Amino acid sequence: MIHSVAVYCASSTQIDACYFEAARQLGLILAKNDIVCYNGGGGIGLMGAVSDAVINNGGKAVGVIPKFMCDMGWHHEKLSDLIVVETMHQRKKMMLDSADAVIALPGGIGTMEEFFEVLTWKQLGLFDKPIVLLNTNGFYDDILAYLHKTVLQQFMRSQHLNMWETVDAPEQILPAVLNAEKWDTTYRKIAAV
Numbered sequence: 001m002i003h004s005v006a007v008y009c010a011s012s013t014q015i016d017a018c019y020f021e022a023a024r025q026l027g028l029i030l031a032k033n034d035i036v037c038y039n040g041g042g043g044i045g046l047m048g049a050v051s052d053a054v055i056n057n058g059g060k061a062v063g064v065i066p067k068f069m070c071d072m073g074w075h076h077e078k079l080s081d082l083i084v085v086e087t088m089h090q091r092k093k094m095m096l097d098s099a100d101a102v103i104a105l106p107g108g109i110g111t112m113e114e115f116f117e118v119l120t121w122k123q124l125g126l127f128d129k130p131i132v133l134l135n136t137n138g139f140y141d142d143i144l145a146y147l148h149k150t151v152l153q154q155f156m157r158s159q160h161l162n163m164w165e166t167v168d169a170p171e172q173i174l175p176a177v178l179n180a181e182k183w184d185t186t187y188r189k190i191a192a193v
Contacts, residue, residue, distance in 0.1 A: 006039070009045070009107050013044050040091065040095075041074075060080040064085060096127060102131045112143070136169075
């Protein structure tokens with residue numbers, strides 16, 4: 001059983017409708033399964049779409065946002081709870097500490113930074129929970145090719161390709177989380193190739 005997830009995703013409003021549809025579908029799934037959604041607290045883009053769908057379907061959406069973003073008015077106005085922190089680092093740590101799993105939807109460099117940071121933590125044995133990459137519309141195909149290339153060229157071990165699950169549709173996310181391979185934190189010893 002999982003009770004909460006951290007969701008990484010885009011704040012852009014200009015992206016294709018298929019990404020918004022997937023985000024709303026994820027929000028509905030989380031609400032219907034009583035899974036608390038932690039995200040960056042933004043009110044627009046996929047972040048806003050996931051939170052809106054969670055809230056509109058009776059679920060709980062919690063935003064964790066740095067104060068400077070609140071001061072800019074970037075926060076979602078109707079979250080179940082909004083936690084204001086001082087720094088981006090505090091935001092990311094609180095989201096990971098609060099979540100039973102991480103889900104990365106399509107996004108820009110902020111989403112990528114969060115995704116690669118949690119992979120790094122997992123590789124080092126600092127995070128052992130499931131990570132799921134939602135590859136809507138093949139968005140992450142190039143990133144996945146890059147990660148496989150790191151193994152082929154021996155920058156990373158093949159075992160590290162098991163740090164996350166990749167799915168194509170929102171309805172595949174919870175089964176991927178529940179069936180994720182238990183990550184052995186003693187893999188820290190193989191962090192270096």
